[in-house]
Amino acid sequence: xxxxxxxxxxxVHGILLGGAFLLAFTGGxxxxxxxxxxxxxxxxxTERMRRLSIGTIAMAVxxxxxxxxxTWIVYPWYREDVPSSPKSMLLADPDTTDWHEFAMEWKEHIxxxxxxxxxxxxxxxxxxxxxxxxxxxxxxxxxGLLIGAFVCAVIAGVxxxxxxxxxxxx
Amino acid sequence: xEARPPVPPPPSAAPGAGAPREEVGIAPVRPxxxxxxxxxxxxxxxxVLAVLVIIAEASVSFADSLAYSERVGPxxxxxxxxxxxxxxxxxVLGFALRYREVNLRTVTIVAALLIALALIGTFAPFxxxxxxxx
Numbered sequence: 207x208x209x210x211x212x213x214x215x216x217x218v219h220g221i222l223l224g225g226a227f228l229l230a231f232t233g234g235x236x237x238x239x240x241x242x243x244x245x246x247x248x249x250x251x252t253e254r255m256r257r258l259s260i261g262t263i264a265m266a267v268x269x270x271x272x273x274x275x276x277t278w279i280v281y282p283w284y285r286e287d288v289p290s291s292p293k294s295m296l297l298a299d300p301d302t303t304d305w306h307e308f309a310m311e312w313k314e315h316i317x318x319x320x321x322x323x324x325x326x327x328x329x330x331x332x333x334x335x336x337x338x339x340x341x342x343x344x345x346x347x348x349x350g351l352l353i354g355a356f357v358c359a360v361i362a363g364v365x366x367x368x369x370x371x372x373x374x375x376x
Numbered sequence: 377x378e379a380r381p382p383v384p385p386p387p388s389a390a391p392g393a394g395a396p397r398e399e400v401g402i403a404p405v406r407p408x409x410x411x412x413x414x415x416x417x418x419x420x421x422x423x424v425l426a427v428l429v430i431i432a433e434a435s436v437s438f439a440d441s442l443a444y445s446e447r448v449g450p451x452x453x454x455x456x457x458x459x460x461x462x463x464x465x466x467x468v469l470g471f472a473l474r475y476r477e478v479n480l481r482t483v484t485i486v487a488a489l490l491i492a493l494a495l496i497g498t499f500a501p502f503x504x505x506x507x508x509x510x
Binding site: 273277278281282285286307308309311312314315316318319322323325326329330333334337343344347350351354358 | 417422429445448449451452454459481484491494498499504
């Protein structure tokens with residue numbers, strides 16, 4: 207049982223990086239949601255903000271790595287102009303054409319919106335630091351951006367998983 | 377006319393807790409201009425991506441011109457220029473707004489509009505309406 211390099215990078219792109227973001231999102235959102243004066247003590251604030259800063263920066267970095275690895279490493283194998291490439295296989299059968307023309311075409315573009323939104327959310331957290339607890343609008347804005355990034359990442363991730371099920375990169 | 381005495385804050389609450397600083401008379405520690413710049417830049421970068429996707433769909437020659445890498449195809453140029461627009465606009469807006477207070481609600485509405493347009497523009501059934509005839 208072993209993975210070739212194509213399968214390995216597809217795994218890194220989809221599971222290790224993409225999956226890590228989807229898992230980390232819940233923690234980040236919960237941290238921002240509960241960042242309210244009545245819920246956090248002064249002593250807990252320093253630790254909370256350090257964790258939130260590291261977490262949101264990590265999420266943004268992970269998303270950038272995910273889209274860069276997806277576009278520049280995995281995608282070329284997907285679209286290779288050979289009969290055995292996933293794109294060729296999907297387009298060869300009228301029943302699976304939509305997996306490329308709808309799913310892949312949507313996924314490859316919407317995915318790139320996610321890191322821009324996550325970076326803006328991370329910037330808000332890092333910029334305001336402990337002052338974020340007093341600026342509830344900025345806190346909600348960071349949450350909104352993070353949720354937007356999550357929605358884009360989920361759409362791209364789910365479509366990617368379904369496409370891989372139909373025609374994996376091997 | 378008798379002046380009303382100031383209402384003291386509750387002893388358990390920190391000054392300004394739960395309320396914007398402007399409402400409790402505390403000067404903002406940091407201007408919100410840089411935050412406005414970061415949010416607007418995300419909207420601009422997203423929208424530029426969507427515009428490039430639509431134009432590339434409508435023009436084969438334009439799509440070919442974006443294929444900086446033969447292996448990646450036009451997606452290379454679309455994403456590179458979107459990131460350039462994102463970082464460039466962040467740099468310019470961040471510099472212009474670095475000491476300024478902006479209306480963050482208005483900025484948020486504008487950015488949300490840009491992002492919504494970007495989501496529509498990158499939705500395959502929408503941008504494929506502009507597909508060039510072969």
